[in-house]
Amino acid sequence: MDVGAPISPKAFLSPGATLNSIGTLTIDNLLTFINGTLQIDLNSNNGIADEVVANGVTINMSIFGDGLFSLTDLGNSALPPGLQFTIIDNTASSSIDGTFTNLPDGSLLTEGINTFKANYEGGDGNNLTLEVVNRANVPENGMTLSLLTLAFAGLVLLRRNICGVGETVSVSKSRRFGNRPTHHD
Incomplete structure (x- = not known):
């Protein structure tokens, strides 16, 4: 499944059934981001987040456009440090190929009052996870x-x-x- 295309306007992939809802989207094939955005919703009040399950993931960074990452917190609670959310569960044996342009491996992302660290080797070693490294109380x-x-x-x-x-x-x-x-x- 391709999200975006070299000559089309940016496409969005959001796993929830509707905008601003939490859900899991399972794709039995390779998931490729070309000039597309992965839109993830998280609810800090409930400690749940969107998840994409795919059999292989490629995030292209090319002259046609980059894969981008977007996170929205539907809640307003401080999450405990160390809590991990699996954003992309890569069921293939290979690692995720590439990174989102605005979310390099190891980078920090703040949404609302929570701060997360991106890990493209998270979970069983080939998933994209966000770990809470909260500085909400400081x-x-x-x-x-x-x-x-x-x-x-x-x-x-x-x-x-x-x-x-x-x-x-x-x-x-x-x-x-x-x-x-x-x-x-």
């Missing part, structure tokens, strides 16, 4: 700066409420030696 630089700014603003407001506007607070350190005064009733 704020990005912009988020860190926003949190620091918010904390600083909170301190300024706290100071204004305690001291009043225009008042100055001074802190001094003093030591007193000798006897302490006692209080008698």
